[in-house]
Amino acid sequence: MPELPEVETTRRGLLPHLVGATIIDVTVREARLRWPIPAGLKKRIVSRVIHGVARRGKYLLWDVASADGGGFLLCHLGMSGSLFATTASVAPVKHDHVDIVLNVNKTLIRYHDPRRFGAMLWIDGAIPTHPLLDRLGPEPLSDDFDGAHLFRLSRNRAVSVKEFIMNAHVVVGVGNIYASEALFGAGIRPTIAAGRISRARYGLLVAAIRQTLTNAIAAGGTSLRDYVKADGEPGYFQLVTMVYDRAQTPCRVCNTLVKMIRQGQRSTYFCPRCQH
DNA sequence: CGAGAGTCCTGAAGGC
DNA sequence: TGCCTTCAGGACTCTC
Numbered sequence: 206m207p208e209l210p211e212v213e214t215t216r217r218g219l220l221p222h223l224v225g226a227t228i229i230d231v232t233v234r235e236a237r238l239r240w241p242i243p244a245g246l247k248k249r250i251v252s253r254v255i256h257g258v259a260r261r262g263k264y265l266l267w268d269v270a271s272a273d274g275g276g277f278l279l280c281h282l283g284m285s286g287s288l289f290a291t292t293a294s295v296a297p298v299k300h301d302h303v304d305i306v307l308n309v310n311k312t313l314i315r316y317h318d319p320r321r322f323g324a325m326l327w328i329d330g331a332i333p334t335h336p337l338l339d340r341l342g343p344e345p346l347s348d349d350f351d352g353a354h355l356f357r358l359s360r361n362r363a364v365s366v367k368e369f370i371m372n373a374h375v376v377v378g379v380g381n382i383y384a385s386e387a388l389f390g391a392g393i394r395p396t397i398a399a400g401r402i403s404r405a406r407y408g409l410l411v412a413a414i415r416q417t418l419t420n421a422i423a424a425g426g427t428s429l430r431d432y433v434k435a436d437g438e439p440g441y442f443q444l445v446t447m448v449y450d451r452a453q454t455p456c457r458v459c460n461t462l463v464k465m466i467r468q469g470q471r472s473t474y475f476c477p478r479c480q481h
Numbered sequence: 482c483g484a485g486a487g488t489c490c491t492g493a494a495g496g497c
Numbered sequence: 498t499g500c501c502t503t504c505a506g507g508a509c510t511c512t513c
Contacts, residue, residue, distance in 0.1 A: 207507095239489070239509080263507080284506040285491075300491085320490045322507060337509085364484070373508070381506070469485075471506080 207282040209345070209378030210421035212263045215288055222290045222312055223255045223267065230306035234297065239283060239324040242303065246327055250278065250305075259333075262341050262377030266333050276329040279337070283322025291315050342376040345414050350376055352408030359399035359407070366402055367395035368469045370414065379414060383421070385449045385474045387414040394480040395473045396466070448474040 207215070231247040243249075253270040260266070265288070267278035280288065292311045297304065303316040303325060316325065328335050343349035358375055359366075367388060370379050379387065388395045390413030393406060402410075447457055451474060452465035461478040 237489095239507090281507085283490090283508090318490095319492070320506080322490065362483080368484095371507090470487090472504095 207263065207284065207286065208380040208383055208421070209263055210383075210418055210424075212265065212282060212378075213260055213422050215282070216258050216260050216265055219288060219290065219314065220258055222307065222309070222314065223258055225254065225256075226307040226309045226312070227252065227254050228269070228305055229308045230304075232304040232306075233302065234304075235300075235302040235321070238302070238318065238321050239281070240326065242325045243327050246278075246325070249276065249327055249329075255307075261333075261338055262344070262373060263380075264338065266328075271331050271333070276327060276331075277333045279324065279326040279328055279333075279335060280316070281324040283318060283320060283324070285320040286316065286318035286323035288314055288316050340374050342372075342374050345376050345378050345418055350411060350414075352404055352411050355407040355411060356402075356404040359402065362399040364399050365395060365468055366393060366397050366399045366410075367473055368471075369399035370410070371471075376414070378418065381471050381473075382446065382449045383414070383417050386447055387417045389413075389448045389474075389476060389480060390417055392480055395468065395475050448476060450474065 228250050229252070231251060233242050233246070236242040236244070250269050253273075253275045256268040256270065256272075258265060258267050263281060265280040265282075267280070269275045269278055271277055282288070290312050293304075293306065293313055294311075297315065298317075300319045301315050301317050302321070304313045305316075306313040316323070326335070326337075343354065355370070355375070359369060362369060364372075367384050369375055370387070371381065371384050385395065387410065391406070391410040393402065393410060448463050451463045453462050455461070456463055456476040456479060459476065459478045461476055463474055464477055466473050466475075
């Protein structure tokens with residue numbers, strides 16, 4: 206499931222195809238995603254040039270001639286979505302919901318999403334403002350994200366630290382897998398109330414989140430070359446986790462059995478000995 | 482405002 | 498073998 210590293214890997218994989226290309230056609234086979242794909246999308250973007258692709262949290266923002274009467278295509282991959290380059294000669298398969306056809310080398314960008322938790326929306330104008338983006342927390346790999354930030358926002362918060370760092374208004378891009386992994390890295394038990402963690406420990410947690418995400422992006426980068434394969438299957442790297450999905454198996458550090466619990470209807474994994 | 486539950490959806494996995 | 502149930506997940510949205 207795409208977390209921030211996968212979204213960033215997607216962005217880097219698409220960039221060389223998109224920048225400078227002109228959109229010449231759009232096919233929407235299924236508009237019912239998390240929200241409906243706007244009916245007027247094709248009319249808005251056809252014949253416009255793509256100037257870049259940015260990422261904000263897990264949202265991808267295609268700059269579609271935003272400074273020249275266009276706007277931004279806002280994409281979210283949900284949990285089962287993927288965007289990849291292919292050609293019109295490759296027949297769409299089940300759940301290939303959108304094709305965005307480019308003027309270069311018969312390339313098209315295909316959106317595939319079995320569970321349709323993703324989104325493809327349009328933002329008019331030169332500035333990418335949108336209710337989905339307006340209240341997002343800092344990027345985890347930016348300087349704005351530090352222990353002081355987490356400490357300040359967490360005061361008097363009873364919510365568990367794991368759910369706290371998964372809140373996109375606190376920090377973007379920390380999904381269920383990396384939340385468990387980062388808390389293991391910081392030696393913090395996921396059930397502790399966010400408001401009861403010291404500033405120093407939040408410093409450790411920030412470092413662990415950065416490390417976890419950076420490693421994952423680097424791992425994604427190693428498969429970047431063949432990321433967009435001929436068959437259109439995205440080459441997501443296989444993630445090696447310390448605790449996630451390892452319930453009842455030995456901790457890789459101390460051999461204590463990893464525990465699985467439920468928090469906010471999500472599974473959480475931790476080592477009862479390494480994390481306090 | 483915060484906390485917790487509900488919601489969308491499909492495919493995989495497990496039970497019988 | 499095949500049907501049925503349960504679960505997974507991101508993140509918005511609703512209720513209290």
